Amino acid sequence: MARWQAVTPRLAVAVTVIALSATGCAGWGGGVGGGGKGSINVLMVNNPQMVDLQRLTAANFTRQTGITVNFTVLPENDVRDKISQEFSSQAGQYDVASLSNFEIPIYARSKWIAPLDAYIKADPQFDQDDILKPMTQSLTADDGKIYGEPFYGESSFLMYRKDVLASKGITMPDRPTWQQVADIAARVDNAQPGMRGICLRGQPGWGQVFAPLTTVVNTFGGTWFSKDWTPKVNAREFKEATRFYVDLVRAHGEAGASQSGFTECLNNTVQGNTAMWYDATSAAGSLEAADSPVKGKMGYVAAPVVKTPSSGWLYAWSWSIEQASRKKDDAWKFISWASSKQYEELVGSQLGWSKVPAGKRASTYSNPEYLTEAGAFAQPTRQAIESADPRNPGVQPRPAIGIQFVDIPEFTDLATQVSLDVSSAIAGRMSVDAALDHGQALAGDVAERYQAREKKK
Incomplete structure (x- = not known):
């Protein structure tokens, strides 16, 4: 999910799942199935x-x-x-x-x-x-x-500069908690000129800020919807997770965080402007490329957790x-x-x-x-990847499969709309509570449709 998010990938626009007429005619010889024989x-x-x-x-x-x-x-x-x-x-x-x-x-x-x-x-x-x-x-x-x-x-994991942490006498746990990550981010902030403690996506989009943020929500004990489709966007756990994420990136994150996605964090890490980065496992290939300035300097550990045994996306x-x-x-x-x-x-x-x-x-x-x-x-x-559990990513049953998303067509539009407010909170233009209270109303509209379908069964 790097560039569909960036995604990675790889993270993108809403999937339109309404029936539309085909706009193209069959090519390469035509016919159903196209392409001709063979x-x-x-x-x-x-x-x-x-x-x-x-x-x-x-x-x-x-x-x-x-x-x-x-x-x-x-x-x-x-x-x-x-x-x-x-x-x-x-x-x-x-x-x-x-x-x-x-x-x-x-x-x-x-x-x-x-x-x-x-x-x-x-x-x-x-x-x-x-x-x-x-x-x-x-x-x-x-x-x-x-x-x-x-x-x-x-999946996703935490990437960090081994040399920078070592210079501060810090040992990264193999399975860090989010609080440990926040503490380390504070200690390594400005460890080198222009270096921030951590890079986290803040750019609006269901596959941008909400790719990592939903995994944080999961491990804090939150969820977009409970098993019966009750919306939980402004529930205590969802707010705690989002407030933690927003506070962390505002205190120790990259400049322009509200518009930073996968690509911006990759560039920050390669250029030595951040000591840690939580994002897609696919990013490591670029960090370890032959021409990368940070090749050989990076460490990789499991996605940080709070209440769940793992929290990486899939x-x-x-x-x-x-x-x-x-x-x-x-x-x-x-x-x-x-x-x-x-x-x-x-x-x-x-x-x-x-x-x-x-x-x-x-x-x-x-x-x-x-x-x-x-x-x-x-x-x-x-x-x-093997630790990811797409059917049980949190602490409670879910109504649909998915770790960093809820696998329903409406999620792309819902999460994108909520992400606009979360990005505003990262930029300091609104509070997390206001952002998620608005998100709760939007999620309620989605929930009503699914609850109505359940009643008809």
Whole structure:
């Protein structure tokens, strides 16, 4: 969730889940399923790992299978809109699309995507058991069937400058509490010229400030909604968590925090302007890149907690098959290749192990070639993902799956609206209480719809 949040990723706009007419005509020979005989159409986001996949497909997957893959590659916001239009209308122009673990359970309930269980069972070489369990859980719908396979995944953890903490005689706990983090932030503030104690996202957006902040709410004992859809945005625990977060970033966070997202915090960390950063595990690859000024200086520990045993989020760009596709068999062949161990090895051998789309398979984290490149952060990343519990991330039952989000279509708009007020609180323009009291009213409108549906059952 770095650039869908940035997301990471990878964090983005509201998913429109209303039925719309297809706006495009079938291409590449046309017909339902598109692409003509012996080809499939894939609609995907334009992040670097996906672009690498596009470059490698013809010489490897097509040569092995004879299946031509026609890619439509779009920026994240554009691709989400196009996928929602295409899949809600079930026009069948595309066979496969890149979806996240936010959309997949929603699309599965709407019967816009096909279950993959029969293909998984018939393809033991794919090795579903090697997929990290939280990833499988997050891509499994309420009916118990799997509707997506991850291309790469991430959780969140705390990144910190080992040398800076050492200069102050501070040892970072392996599993810090948020209070310990706040205490350390105060001690390392201005440890070097222009360095702040911590960087935390404050930029408005459901996938910006509320990606990390919702994990803080969870571990403080809060939740957006209780099991019966009672809104809890202005409950004591939600307010305590938000007040803690706002106070911490205002006291010891980066300049311009109310407009800082993933990218800004990444730049601050690389440039030596912050001693700690809580964010996506995927960020570590940039921090440990060959040209990074902080390569070898960073430490990585579990997401800070208060009342829960873990608090890292969970995000995955994944592959799903449109229900209307008439080429599901070929679509699965593509998915099983793109999410396979063999594809990771191909990327490692041809493009370098730092470019492997990791975060989804246990075997990645025992591969010595990968560990040579990613040894500084590989095990903390795996531990963060394996500790994530998308169905039980807090201290009370939830009405929907999700850690850093509530998996309902309305959440994107709700959280984005509330985030505007939280960002204002970070900027000092309003109080946390006022921000969350307004959020409670907005959440109440959403809750009424779901409570009404429950009564009709």
